[in-house]
Amino acid sequence: MPGGHVQVIDPSVLHPVTFTSDAAHIRVAAPWTSSAGGRVEFHFRTVEPTGLMLYSSPGSGGGSLSIELYDGRLYVNVDDGSTGGFRKYALDARSERVDDGRARHVSVQLDNDVVRMSLDDFQRVER
Numbered sequence: 001m002p003g004g005h006v007q008v009i010d011p012s013v014l015h016p017v018t019f020t021s022d023a024a025h026i027r028v029a030a031p032w033t034s035s036a037g038g039r040v041e042f043h044f045r046t047v048e049p050t051g052l053m054l055y056s057s058p059g060s061g062g063g064s065l066s067i068e069l070y071d072g073r074l075y076v077n078v079d080d081g082s083t084g085g086f087r088k089y090a091l092d093a094r095s096e097r098v099d100d101g102r103a104r105h106v107s108v109q110l111d112n113d114v115v116r117m118s119l120d121d122f123q124r125v126e127r
Contacts, residue, residue, distance in 0.1 A: 014043075028056035028065065039109040040065065049099045067106065072097035076108055076117050089126060091119045
């Protein structure tokens with residue numbers, strides 16, 4: 001989807017997105033702040049070990065979110081716009097690689113400075 005835009009809000013039908021270049025990723029237009037909160041949830045499968053999957057650029061109040069693969073592992077990067085700044089979380093409690101082509105489910109939710117993350121059946125909560 002070079003140069004394409006996707007807006008999905010509670011879809012009734014799921015539509016797959018295929019990344020066709022190394023520079024492709026999904027950009028979330030809304031800022032990611034602790035006061036506004038937010039939730040991002042998606043399914044993916046890949047055989048690529050490294051790449052940016054999703055990025056939310058900072059808004060006027062600061063705050064951003066990115067989800068990336070590095071060496072086959074999933075990482076969630078959060079700057080909630082507070083004075084705490086940028087935080088990086090590994091989302092792979094079992095040290096399991098996610099670049100094996102299997103379907104995976106990811107959810108990240110920010111609410112009042114609490115980050116709730118899940119990868120398949122593993123859940124992590126950070127304050």
